[in-house]
Amino acid sequence: MLVPGRHRRVRPALGLTGVAQDRAALAELRAESALLRKHLSYETLAGLTQAIDLGAPRKYFLPCGYEEGNIAAIEYNPAQLPDEETLRADLSRFLALYAACIEIKQEILANDPGLIKTTAGSGKSKPKFKAKPPAFRPKTPAEYRARMKEYVQDRKPRHEALLNDFAKHAKAAGLVPANNAHPCDLTVTGQGNHWLVEVKTVGANAEHAVRDAIGQLFSYRHFCYRENDRTDPSLVALFSEPVGPALVDLMVSLGIEAIWRQGAEWCGRTPIDTQSLLTAVTASTAAPASL
Numbered sequence: 001m002l003v004p005g006r007h008r009r010v011r012p013a014l015g016l017t018g019v020a021q022d023r024a025a026l027a028e029l030r031a032e033s034a035l036l037r038k039h040l041s042y043e044t045l046a047g048l049t050q051a052i053d054l055g056a057p058r059k060y061f062l063p064c065g066y067e068e069g070n071i072a073a074i075e076y077n078p079a080q081l082p083d084e085e086t087l088r089a090d091l092s093r094f095l096a097l098y099a100a101c102i103e104i105k106q107e108i109l110a111n112d113p114g115l116i117k118t119t120a121g122s123g124k125s126k127p128k129f130k131a132k133p134p135a136f137r138p139k140t141p142a143e144y145r146a147r148m149k150e151y152v153q154d155r156k157p158r159h160e161a162l163l164n165d166f167a168k169h170a171k172a173a174g175l176v177p178a179n180n181a182h183p184c185d186l187t188v189t190g191q192g193n194h195w196l197v198e199v200k201t202v203g204a205n206a207e208h209a210v211r212d213a214i215g216q217l218f219s220y221r222h223f224c225y226r227e228n229d230r231t232d233p234s235l236v237a238l239f240s241e242p243v244g245p246a247l248v249d250l251m252v253s254l255g256i257e258a259i260w261r262q263g264a265e266w267c268g269r270t271p272i273d274t275q276s277l278l279t280a281v282t283a284s285t286a287a288p289a290s291l
Helices: 004-011 017-039 061-068 084-111 158-174 208-226 247-255 277-282
Strands: 144-147 152-155 176-179 186-190 193-202 234-239 254-263 265-269
Touching: 004 265, 017 061, 017 084, 061 084, 084 208, 158 176, 158 193, 158 234, 158 277, 193 208, 193 277, 208 234, 208 247, 208 254, 247 254, 254 277, 265 277
Parallel strands: 193 234, 234 254
Antiparallel strands: 144 152, 176 186, 186 193, 254 265
């Protein structure tokens, strides 16, 4: 969605005020949202709503601006909200759509700047990424609640115990584990490589844990690494127990190393031509088992 306020601010420069200013800004929003939709693929917009109605009188600029600035939307019934898995998938889809729109606006601004009156991003320069020195601080294995800016997460004892134990083995192997790069669960550095690790405890349905791990790894790689011009990390999904051959095949096909605990051992599979974190962690002990 385009931001109405920015379009409204550019109109006074043309000598427009009041109702004329608002009408001109709404026309620009309508034209720019249509232009961006034109550059998006059919698959990107499939199943999404292009027009929204917020039910506000036309005299109110902001709700009308959000209606005109809508590029794509999805509607939920408040009485029958989807489950968390669906909401996470929808959020990931719209994050990708947002990133695609920024790229499209940047290209249009570079090639034909007269078509769009606003900047491709927030209008603010992107702050340079400042890497923190890696650090690992074991967290309590007792259950606790973590309050984030946007939501609340319940951290289960098994999650932190699994993370702490794997980090201990990584450190014993001469690697550098760190859990201070929020929102990532764990990073491990050493032997000329850098791994991004998403930790999951497996419940009744392993598929849920695997899907969440895949989505979070790709999301963190994009926003924490690529958006900050950092080299891609090697992706690792760490599970509290086996998730099954089919799901392991899925992760490996996506370039994700799968590691899981089986009794007292760490087991796993690594994509071809990828430096294995499992091998690095277990090289000084027994050879890792594989599926």
